[in-house]
Amino acid sequence: MNSPCRSLTWNPPIDGFILPNPKGLLRPLGFSEFSIIMLHRFSLYGFLKNQRYFEPFLILILLEKGLDFFQIGLLIGFQEGCINLMEIPSGAAADLYGRRRAMILSFISYIISFVLFALSHSMILLTTAVFFFAIGEAFRTGTHKAMIFNWLESEGQTKKKTMVYGFTRSWSKIGSALSVLVATGLVFYTGDYASIFWFSIPPYILAIINFLGYPAYLDGQSKVELSLSKIIDHFWASINQAWKRVSIRRLIIESMGFGGLFKINKSYLQPILQQTALTLPILVGLMQIKRSAILIGIVYFILHLLSSVASRQAHRLVALKKSAEHASKFLWQIYLSLFIVLVPGFLLDWDGLIIASFLMMAIVQNFWRPLIVSRFDDHSTSDKGATMLSIESQSKSVGTMLFAPLIGRLVDQFGFLPLAFFGLFISLSIMLRFYRKSYPE
Known part of the structure; x- marks a missing residue:
């Protein structure tokens, strides 16, 4: 059989993948030529999705618009609350009517939310922007993962889901790293944070075009007329499936704690970096916003590159620890240790230690995500795949919704130290509850 790839000189297999020399394109061992194209489409989605040039500066943008940390926490909580209301029904709708x-x-x-964020200067408009952003999150999370897992099932490669999801997620992080460099350049050039929302729109238009190239079978098998009652029935069937099983309840609580903690803590990295930039005896001739942009750009670029590596290696951690549960326990132990380290860091104003701890949290999170997603998928059927994975994402949102306003108020009153104590409490509680003995997976 003639193939355009036959003229390439292939390297030997490396952990299930073959790397072609000329273009460096990754070719998975055992996948068809068409599936190689789909793997790159999935990776392109993650790359374009993370061209959010505002993200490394979002908290600083909101502070610049006159909000305090409590108000920012309320916005974050509102966003996660909206996601919670829409997440599982949106996953059910995707399963039934087309992913x-x-x-x-x-x-x-x-795209609508980006426009509103760029134009907003009042809490009402910012809340509206957050609402549209939440719609985007609700219909995205879980849905695309289910498409990937459906594709793996059609290829007979379900055993490689942690590897493949980790690979596509690594491209998301490469996209994030590139977006940080672009965002830093934009802020440095314009001297303005809010204008970078406009530059995030073109990549999202390209992502929509990319979706049009996905095969129709990834929409799912169900083809029925639109009916709210069918969505509700599908939704409650998935909820009952989740809560009747101890193993899934446990995964929900773990995802709520791990994901919720990380999502909140990473928001405070930006003001910490801005505060650090002002104390550094370098670049003193630049405007404050440009000094902050340079340090934030450097740290976030390193963060995303390391996160990309971590995502690709998640399957190795599972193999090393012999099971997903043991790998999860190991990650919780690291998480707990990092919050312990943050206590003296905040008390003694050791900015380097604080920033290094936040970087380590991001790395641990990117080991965690492919692992927890695969564990959830192990407990779902193909017809409820997007719904079950939306439950996973929703559990993370619940943690953020509950914790964000409270932590915001504490940070306004006491500085950043409550971040460490709150993380210690949650991590230790889950370790004592679930990892003193083995639970069924």
Whole structure:
């Protein structure tokens, strides 16, 4: 059989993958030529999705618009609350009426939110922007993972889901690293944070075009007329499946604690970096916003590159620890240790130690995500795949919704130290509850 790839000189297999020399394109061992194209489409989605040039500066943008940390916490809590209300029904709708359509709707909502964020100067408009952003998140999370897992099932490669999801996630992080460099350049050139929302729109238009190239079978098997009652029935069937099983309840609580803690803590890295930039005896001739942009850009670029490596190696951690549960326990132990380290860091104002701890948290999180997603998928059927993975994402949102306003108020009153104590409490509680003995997976 003639193939355009036959003329390439291939390296030997490396951990299940073959690397072609000329172009450096990754070719998975055992996948068809068409599936190689789909793997790159999945990776392109993650790359374009993370061209959010505002993200490394979002908290600083909100502070610049006159909000305090409590108000920012309220916005974050509102966003996560909206995601919670829409997440599982949106996953059910995607399972029933087409996952590609759900993804396109998601990215249109993102674009609307970017426009509103760029123009907003009042809490009402910012809340509206957050609402549209939440629609985008609700229809995206879980849905695209379900498409990837459906594709793996059709290829007979379900055993490689942690590896493949980790690979596509690594491209998301490469996209994030590139977006940080672009964002830093934009802020440095314009001297303004808010204008970078406009530059995030073109990549999202390209992502919509990418979805149009996905095969129709990834929409799912169900083809029925639109009915709210069918969505509700599908939703409650998935909820009952989740809560009747101890193993899934446990995963929900773990995802709520781990993901919720990380999502909140990473928000405070930006003001910490801004505070650090002002104390450094370098670049003193630059405007404050440009000094902050340079340090934030450097740290976030390193963060995303390390996160990309971590995502690709998640399957190795599972193999090393012999099971997903043991790998999860190991990650919780690291998480707990990092919060212990943060206590003297905040008390003694050791900025280097604080920043290094936040970087380590990001790395641990990117080992965690492919692992927890695969564990959830192990407990779902293909017809409820997007719904079950939306439950996973929703559990993380619940943690953020509950914790964000409270931590915001504490940070306003006492500085950043409550971040460490709150993380210690949650991490230790889950370790004592679930990892003193083995639970069924």
